[in-house]
Amino acid sequence: MVSQHGILYAVHLITNQFGNLVAKVCECLLRNGALTLQAIVRRTELSPAKVRNCLLVLIQHNCAQAFILEESVSGEDAGEPGKALTQYIALFVNILHRVRFSKFMDVVSKELGGSCGELFRGLLEHGRLTVKQIVDRAGANAKESTNTVQEDLGKLVMAHYVECCPAPEPLVPPPDADTKKRAKSSKVMVEPLTLEQRVMAVAMPSAMRRFSFVPNADQVADDQQNVNQPPSKDVGEKRKLHDLESDTALEEEVECNWRANFEELLRRLRHKTCVDTIKVRFDDAAATVLSAMLEASRAEEDKVKTANSVPLSLNTIYEEVVKNEKNHSMTFDHVRTCLEELSCPPTFVKTDDESYSIDFTKITEAAQSEEIESIVLKRFGETAYKIFRLLFRAGCLMETDKIADRIFAEKKETSKTLFKMWQDGYLLMELLVLCKHLNILPPAIKCYCICRNWLWAVQTGPSYGGSSYLLWKVNKRLLRETILDEMFHAALNLNLRLAHEIDQNKEVLNLPPDKREGPDKQKFDRLRNVRLLIHSSLMKLDDAIMLFHDF
């Protein structure tokens, strides 16, 4: 479920890039989940043609996905039983990726060079392209030959930075079949997939097809129809099952559209964050060793939120370290020492029988804790910082006086700080009422605990006499959601403030450079500094959003 400010932020991004109409349709999908064309028309009060065009734009830029749920239809979209209706779902994660294009470009250009970077930029700008469109674009921009372009595209696909687009309208099975199958094979409780995850899991082509590109000079045909193109006149119409079957057969023969593979790019950014976290906590040498481990185990990683990397031997890690010319001076013993330090508690690298694997979960949690503690320290002060660290580590309810004793603070100040943090949603509070006699127990009691002949009652209502104590706790899951929502809010505010500053100074911006003098020049310089500061803050904040949302 996307938070309130997450939706506002996503809608703002879409508005900036595609306009109000597309943003209206996007907001409708984000707030209401998956909808049919008719439902979107009803809720947005736009014409079907306009809604259809908006959906095409969103699908073209991978911000929405069409799909078909094969189940009985009821409610406002009731149709004939057994008929499949096309629905649309907004892809919130992909909308957020739109602010990360410069980071993605950086990753690709550094690894594969400028020409691949340029080709990749085209895919980011246009959402998805066929090979012909890629070749035409490269030819128009940099006069590249078809062979060079196809070679570059091949490199990008091989590195998994580019993938074949998902199916345009996949058939998604009902959730029951899916859940039962997974529950049977797994003895561990598995969180059910969201609708978005289920749709994308079915829409994705097989691993072989997804990253299979065969350069072919004759591949680009002018009038070749492509079922993987965003649906045009068929958007919103009911599809019969036998039509879908024939479309699937056709899909096998026709070339696919290509798009950026955000999953791989996110994985690289996660690696970068891990290396940066280790660099701060240890030193450059430890960061180098971790970087080498990530490089060596990259091919085996199958998802972004992997808990651990594959185990590697010391020899493999050392070989990877010295591959880089800058690290030729690092000795085998130095690498071993770094690994021992990383294996010491807190254990960022696990050791098992002479092999080493990275504990991504630990590193991510350490980075998240650092971010939260930084906010608490600056917002509420040093006492709150200590209180927060105490409750976060304890993981259970603690009474006010006990907290004051542990942090060596006055009880009044502790109480005041606890209330402030509770009001902002950083802590949970519960009231414990101590009642000596059973017959004066209030009716609304949450739970009981008998201890030393006294009946302890925990309730959330008013006190009924006797001693009452306030207990405090950090709920980590709720806290992360609160922080993430505040981050979306902050990102939205930065964007709005930048727009306001530009609006206030548009006259100065419209002046030609030679006419900017005196106060106008000062205003222009100030605006330039404002833009730089806000953009860099947005990039930094986006790193933090990824830490809490994607890693």
Next chain:
Amino acid sequence: MIKEVVNVKNKGKKHYMAVEFEPSTELTGGAWYDDDGNLHVEFINIVKKCCLQKIKQLKVATLETVLQLFKTSGVFKADLKEHHFEEILGALVLDNEVMEVKSNGMGEFGAIPEGKVCYKAFDKQRVGAAAEPRIGAMASMPCGVCPRIRSCTPDGVVSPSTCVYFQKWLEF
């Protein structure tokens, strides 16, 4: 005949006791409170500083090691027991001056039995290490530390366009 004693849990009321009796730590608060029943912040800070110095010298130390060091040195006149040092080490952990970890019996933990709780100082002198704690992304911008963020809306009384904190932040 009688004397006034301070009750740290109820300083508003006066408490009296016969002179021949000594008040218990429940009333006085123990080693961390002065005669007036106030927290002895200076003394606590001194003990914290000394403990931190010892841990930095040893690189890694257990509670017993720290206790032994202070017992033999006799630095403090006050009778500090093991639980006092445990509280001080706990406070140093909350201050982010030391880490509380469990020994894995390897490397710098070689002399400490595996699984034993020990304390390790952060090495701020190490080359490449940050001198000061890093300020996070949220904390480095006005919204991240704003007490009014919950009331802030794009067109409200509190908004990014009219925000005074933003105004100060963007003063060049």
